[in-house]
Amino acid sequence: MKNYSVFDILGPVMIGPSSSHTAGAARIGKIARELADDSFHKVTFYLHGSFAKTYKGHGTDKALVAGVLGMDPSDERIKDSIEIAKKNNIHIEFVEEDLGYVHPNTVKILFHYKNRENYYVIGSSIGGGNVVITNINGNEVNFTGDYPTILAKYKDRKGVISEISTILSNNNMNIATMNVTRENNIATMVTELDSPIDERIIEEISAIKEIIYLTAINPIKR
Amino acid sequence: MFNKACELVKLCTDNNKKIYEIVIEKELQESNISYDQLMDRMKSILDTMKNSASSALDKSVMSVSKLTGGNAKKMQDYTNKGKTVCGEIINSAMAMALSTSEVNASMGRIVAAPTAGASGIIPAAMLTIKERFDLSDEDLIKGLFTASGIGQIIAKNATISGAEGGCQAECGAASAMAAAAIVELAGGDINQSLHAASFALINIMGLVCDPVAGLVEFPCALRNASGVANALLSADLALAGIESLIPFDEVVEAMYKVGKALPESLRETALGGVADTLTGKEVKKRFL
Numbered sequence: 125m126k127n128y129s130v131f132d133i134l135g136p137v138m139i140g141p142s143s144s145h146t147a148g149a150a151r152i153g154k155i156a157r158e159l160a161d162d163s164f165h166k167v168t169f170y171l172h173g174s175f176a177k178t179y180k181g182h183g184t185d186k187a188l189v190a191g192v193l194g195m196d197p198s199d200e201r202i203k204d205s206i207e208i209a210k211k212n213n214i215h216i217e218f219v220e221e222d223l224g225y226v227h228p229n230t231v232k233i234l235f236h237y238k239n240r241e242n243y244y245v246i247g248s249s250i251g252g253g254n255v256v257i258t259n260i261n262g263n264e265v266n267f268t269g270d271y272p273t274i275l276a277k278y279k280d281r282k283g284v285i286s287e288i289s290t291i292l293s294n295n296n297m298n299i300a301t302m303n304v305t306r307e308n309n310i311a312t313m314v315t316e317l318d319s320p321i322d323e324r325i326i327e328e329i330s331a332i333k334e335i336i337y338l339t340a341i342n343p344i345k346r
Numbered sequence: 347m348f349n350k351a352c353e354l355v356k357l358c359t360d361n362n363k364k365i366y367e368i369v370i371e372k373e374l375q376e377s378n379i380s381y382d383q384l385m386d387r388m389k390s391i392l393d394t395m396k397n398s399a400s401s402a403l404d405k406s407v408m409s410v411s412k413l414t415g416g417n418a419k420k421m422q423d424y425t426n427k428g429k430t431v432c433g434e435i436i437n438s439a440m441a442m443a444l445s446t447s448e449v450n451a452s453m454g455r456i457v458a459a460p461t462a463g464a465s466g467i468i469p470a471a472m473l474t475i476k477e478r479f480d481l482s483d484e485d486l487i488k489g490l491f492t493a494s495g496i497g498q499i500i501a502k503n504a505t506i507s508g509a510e511g512g513c514q515a516e517c518g519a520a521s522a523m524a525a526a527a528i529v530e531l532a533g534g535d536i537n538q539s540l541h542a543a544s545f546a547l548i549n550i551m552g553l554v555c556d557p558v559a560g561l562v563e564f565p566c567a568l569r570n571a572s573g574v575a576n577a578l579l580s581a582d583l584a585l586a587g588i589e590s591l592i593p594f595d596e597v598v599e600a601m602y603k604v605g606k607a608l609p610e611s612l613r614e615t616a617l618g619g620v621a622d623t624l625t626g627k628e629v630k631k632r633f634l
């Protein structure tokens with residue numbers, strides 16, 4: 125039997141109308157923003173399944189936009205997010221699309237840039253404000269944004285994993301989960317940690333010469 | 347410390363304590379926050395509740411979908427006129443419940459209690475009883491711990507999700523939580539609190555979840571209004587000395603079994619009940 129805190133029963137303090145459509149959507153948007161470079165001038169949301177069918181009535185569109193603008197799920201400005209984006213000259217677009225065999229509440233968020241490659245993140249809102257991020261720019265991943273998370277892509281070589289683990293343990297960071305997938309000699313690693321990540325650790329890891337891409341996010345509030 | 351109501355009763359009677367005291371002790375034992383942090387957090391829950399229960403009373407608040415809204419204000423204006431069927435207490439309680447539901451549907455800030463759909467019931471119950479018995483915020487915070495303890499028992503032994511157990515699990519749970527808290531705040535003992543919680547669940551046992559067009563608006567807001575009335579009536583029944591033949595733990599189990607027996611069309615899929623009527627389907631076409 126799961127243990128419930130009093131605040132699992134009375135809480136969370138949230139923006140309506142439903143935790144999977146508002147809080148979940150806002151968190152996917154915010155995680156995507158943390159991962160992406162924030163100089164985007166346009167964002168396209170590809171909405172799948174029940175997200176595609178119900179996004180207007182449930183305000184999922186507003187929550188997603190609020191997320192990519194960096195708002196927390198409890199921000200009362202969520203309902204005005206589309207106007208706020210407009211004021212900041214960020215072009216917003218919604219497209220209903222079949223994203224394949226994915227959770228019914230799934231969105232692909234594509235960031236457009238003037239002078240760099242576009243970037244996308246796919247995530248699903250799986251209920252109660254919980255989310256999972258499943259793809260970043262074509263790399264399959266699987267993490268929730270509930271923990272400090274490091275994402276790394278590197279040329280596969282024996283020893284890289286242990287080098288990264290050593291850097292983390294030298295900095296007193298506890299690994300909660302670590303997941304590695306490999307394709308054509310390129311490995312994608314997702315590491316969830318127990319304590320917040322600081323810049324220094326990222327610098328140390330990026331010094332490993334096989335690293336192609338490295339990014340980290342701290343937990344995204346509910 | 348407790349999973350079932352019978353264990354909670356034992357803890358209360360053995361230690362001569364109120365429900366809220368045991369719930370607070372349990373929370374301090376199981377989480378790593380201090381007493382002061384715990385109280386501060388519950389205070390901010392209460393503040394959010396007060397806001398949501400009042401902010402749609404003096405201005406019309408419409409939902410994001412534009413399907414519903416403005417009813418909390420209608421209810422409040424009607425209550426203010428003074429000539430109502432049920433009297434001021436029930437009517438203003440219903441107005442406050444509608445207010446939170448409308449704030450929720452308009453993408454305003456609410457406390458899930460225990461869910462967003464049922465978020466209007468507990469705030470309205472707490473504020474009604476505050477007015478009635480001239481209680482302080484500290485009293486209401488105690489009441490919220492009591493309500494939460496009852497909710498923990500329901501969540502653990504049954505469910506508080508409409509998708510799993512129908513609306514009886516959402517609005518029913520909220521009413522039961524509120525009823526138990528009202529009784530305790532009104533001076534009733536632990537057994538009376540549990541009788542009240544039992545009545546609230548029994549009164550709506552079998553209630554289906556059938557939101558029109560899948561939006562948390564109709565019939566959800568109405569069920570928040572009737573849910574707070576259910577909580578107030580159940581509290582009075584118990585305070586009058588009436589006892590539930592079936593103990594609370596068994597009522598919770600029964601509610602769970604009924605929920606499991608509901609077909610999927612009546613569990614939040616918007617494929618049954620009022621959602622599946624001629625008009626319900628028309629509305630759905632308009633919105634989807």
Ligand code: SF4
Pocket residue numbers: 463464507508512513514516517554555556557562563565566569614
């Ligand atoms: S009808 Fe369903 S969605 Fe509406 S309040 Fe009840 S359980 Fe929640």
